[in-house]
Amino acid sequence: MRLMIFTPTWLTEAGEEAIHPACRESIEALKIEGSIRWVIGRENPFPVPDHRNVLHQYRAARALFLAGEEDALLTVEHDHALPDPGAVQRMLDTPGDVVYAPYLLRHGWPVLSTWQYINDRNLGMSLSNYRDELERAVRQVVWRICGAGFGCTLFRRHVLERIEFGPSAASNPSPDLGFAEAALRAHFVSYGRFDVPVYHYARGRWLDPFEEIKMKTFVALQTVNVKTSVRFLRLVKGKSYELSQAEAAELSRLGYIELPEAIEDTTLPQAMKSDRAVARPQRLNRARTIEGMKDEG
Secondary structure, three states: OEEEEEEEOOEOOOOOEOOOHHHHHHHHOOOOOOEEEEEEEOOOOOOOOOOHHHHHHHHHHHHHHHHOOOOEEEEEOOOEEOOOOOHHHHHHOOOOOEEEOOOEOOOOOOOEOEEEEOOOOOEEEEHHHOHHHHHHHHHHOEEEEEEEOOOEEEEEHHHHHHOOOOOOEOOEOOOHHHHHHHHHHOOOOEEEEOOOOOEEEEOOEEEOHHHHHOOEEEEEOOOEEEEOOOOEEEEOOOOEEEEOHHHHHHHHHOOOEOOOOOOOOOOOOHHHHOOOOOOOOOOOOOEEEEEEEOOOO
16 A cells, blocks of 8 residues: 655744644654655645635645555644554555544534535535434444545545545635535545544644543533523533533633633643554555655745
8 A cells, every 4th residue: 555645734934844743743653554655735825824725735735646656645734643653554444435534623613523424415514413423433433424624534546536626615715525525426435434533733732532522511600591502501500511622612711611721732642642553554664755845835
């Protein structure tokens, strides 16, 4: 198996790549039964953080991939980190045409990046909204989805030979949702790999996708009727309530619940430091190269 990994980024004012060190560390630690070519994209024709750069970089990555000889392309965005060295081998061993590793989306309401499959035409919504199905997906490990974020996604060559990356909408130049819809309509099959939880760095800490959506106990500071992004609640001062981390963050900002202050943590999550890799391959990479795409922005 020959794999190309692509990580889009930009250069800071100091001329350094904006890749989080934990992202770099997790990629460099990967082990697969084959070879890896890691390409770092630095070409940003628009001022950062213009999302037109995202589309430009993924189009450039697709062109570079198709000009090469790799069997699959894996995208790993620069503020993401893989959970263990065997994670990508598990994605490669997964059936289907496109394989998504779940992480937490950090724009808007924080939900899982893996979205429900409903048919071969329309996108579903995040599996965060369907707790029963999500529990089945985690138990089964490999679960059909309609696709979604490119934070950590594996594309087989035959898919990218047929589908180009384009804007998802006139107001959204990022290609992820548009690609997912095109893949559905081309009858390609996408799976989520739920034993590859990817960490996403945001708001000064690493977001563990399943920990963030897990229900935890919080104490109400006021008696009030509230509406979160997903439900109505009647809070009574001093009583405890089961909330997701996302709900808790929202209600804490309004002063309705007690929430410990977030502690900045720029290090790898402890789970990533442990020896918990699942089904690690026996052979190491036969070849590993790192390339860069020039930054012109």
